[in-house]
Amino acid sequence: MVNENEEIKISQSELPRIVVVGGGFGGLRFLKKIDTNQYQVVLLDRYNYHTFQPLLYQVATAGLEPDSIAGPLRKSFQNKKNFYFRMATVSCINSDKQEVETNIGRIKYDQLVLACGSLTNFFGNDEFEEKSFPLKQVPHALNLRSQILQNFEKAVLKTDENEMQRLMNYVIVGGGPTGVEVAGALGELKKHVLPKDFPELNLNKMQIYLIEGQERLLGAMSEFSGNKAFEYLKKFDVNIYVGKIVKSFDGETVTLNDGMQIPTETLVWAAGVKGNAISGLTLDITPDNRFKVDDYCQVVDYENVYAIGDVASMFSEGYPKGHPMLAPVAIQQGELLASNLNSLKKNKPWKSFSYQDKGTMATIGRNKAVTELLGKFKFGGFMAWLTWMFVHLILIVEFRSKIVIFGNWLWNYFTYDRGTRLIIRPFVKNKAGKKPKKESQEEVLVA
CATH class of the missing domain: 3.50.50.100 (FAD/NAD(P)-binding domain)
Known part of the structure; x- marks a missing residue:
């Protein structure tokens, strides 16, 4: 039986650890670009596969098989060293201890990337x-x-x-x-x-x-x-x-x-949808349940916590209500954040996010x-x-x-x-x- 208070067993490493919550579009693109020579990376997701959500309606209407729009997460990164996947349900973030609490135990992080997507919005009904x-x-x-x-x-x-x-x-x-x-x-x-x-x-x-x-x-x-x-x-x-x-x-x-x-x-x-904000980081949550982030995808008031994709709300002159909850936004934010964290290890300046609406x-x-x-x-x-x-x-x-x-x-x-x-x-x-x-x-x- 799993003890939720135990620490999740991951090989010890001298490399700083990045914990990524969510294997959606943003999380997947971040993981592909992050340099695992410089970081140990742990992915947490409740499923062991990535879902291509834009085609879910074709599965629902008998046009496609479910496995054609779902790819195994372990397979996607089987050649990436210093990468670990754990199938888990995340319940809370403890920023003071720099820990993520899950149904299979706790895990410490040096950097935390929240790519936990969105939920259907039933508007409280x-x-x-x-x-x-x-x-x-x-x-x-x-x-x-x-x-x-x-x-x-x-x-x-x-x-x-x-x-x-x-x-x-x-x-x-x-x-x-x-x-x-x-x-x-x-x-x-x-x-x-x-x-x-x-x-x-x-x-x-x-x-x-x-x-x-x-x-x-x-x-x-x-x-x-x-x-x-x-x-x-x-x-x-x-x-x-x-x-x-x-x-x-x-x-x-x-x-x-x-x-x-x-x-x-x-x-x-x-x-409609709403952000899938995880409890624990409660200083700045938008009405649609998203984390407020700055131009570098850093969650406001949390130095080493980042949010990308649907769960992130980045305000700008062009997007006063935050960027749209679309896959291209998540993909571009995932790429930028990975690039910036790679630059961090090389003492290079970070780039701010600018959405390219194609x-x-x-x-x-x-x-x-x-x-x-x-x-x-x-x-x-x-x-x-x-x-x-x-x-x-x-x-x-x-x-x-x-x-x-x-x-x-x-x-x-x-x-x-x-x-x-x-x-x-x-x-x-x-x-x-x-x-x-x-x-x-x-x-x-x-x-």
């Missing part, structure tokens, strides 16, 4: 957290995939029209990139795949609802992109409601703030995407879709995964098929209509 489907982790995607496929297997057995409709309705909350992409993927399933699998069902009855509180889709992108996304989703017969808010969900009915009710058993929550994009389905590059070029359609595919393939960590994903995309494109329509792990609600407790709560303590 326990009902949504317990009964909806977030999409931040591989288990979330597998839960949603099982739910979708199980619903149709149940629907073919129903004779009551109301029960059948409830099973075939899907409500997505949030009209940002994740919400738009999930809606588009469900639209493709409805149009191309499910009619072949369930010929006894009238798939015209399947209704997809996208609810967005702002007045248009893709609020973080241009009006051009929002309008294009709206146009593409309408081609999939997605019911789009902007300027409306989901008020409640009892597991069977979604109620909007205007009183509209939608019968459904599946509410996908894509309405663009944003979202895909809605086959040949349908929106792309904005360098703040100047905005385009949609087939070329935007190809650009989206290329960029995501480049960012995938494992070469094998690039091949697998590209192969899946080619197969899907030419056959109009989804090859992973498997209920490997059935999703089961408890008697109260809630998700199992262990999976209904996202732990606020790790990457």
Whole structure:
């Protein structure tokens, strides 16, 4: 049995120790660039793999296998000396003792890098957290995939029209990139795949609802992109409601703030994220649960503690509310911090962070995407879709995964098929209509 008060056993070294919490985009890029000839590096993460989160929605809608978007962390750094990985849940930072407390013990650090990402933001509503489907982790995607496929297997057995409709309705909350992409993927399933699998069902009855509180889709992108996304989703017969808010969900009915009710058993929550700030460093936490950092990613008022990516909030003239919680920000901050810590050992001056916004994009389905590059070029359609595919393939960590994903995309494109329509792990609600407790709560303590 593990004693949480014991120290985690790591080989002793004369090198200063950097402890990194989180193997997401920022943590991974930091680890690749840090000089382990100069430092001993210990990575802590609750999973033993890195998740390529932008493609989770494709796992959830049977387009990709989960292992194609997840790469083993040990494999990524197996040739890096003075590197150690420990699978652990981080509970607290003790800055006075320079220790990280975890479920497997304590570990001391000389430098601490917090790259623990973000959590789904339910805005304090326990009902949504317990009964909806977030999409931040591989288990979330597998839960949603099982739910979708199980619903149709149940629907073919129903004779009551109301029960059948409830099973075939899907409500997505949030009209940002994740919400738009999930809606588009469900639209493709409805149009191309499910009619072949369930010929006894009238798939015209399947209704997809996208609810967005702002007045248009893709609020973080241009009006051009929002309008294009709206146009593409309408081609999939997605019911789009902007300027409306989901008020409640009892597991069977979604109620909007205007009183509209939608019968459904599946509410996908894509309405926002918040920082995954770990307890212990409480001097300066933003309202969205992020650590305030300076231009060098150093947590304010903590000399040897740094935060990068979604959990870091760096204010500047161009970003008065902090940088967007996007993978490119985390990647660039991870690279800069590693470079600065390498410079520290060579007595070279540090460089401050300046975000290079190369663009944003979202895909809605086959040949349908929106792309904005360098703040100047905005385009949609087939070329935007190809650009989206290329960029995501480049960012995938494992070469094998690039091949697998590209192969899946080619197969899907030419056959109009989804090859992973498997209920490997059935999703089961408890008697109260809630998700199992262990999976209904996202732990606020790790990457």
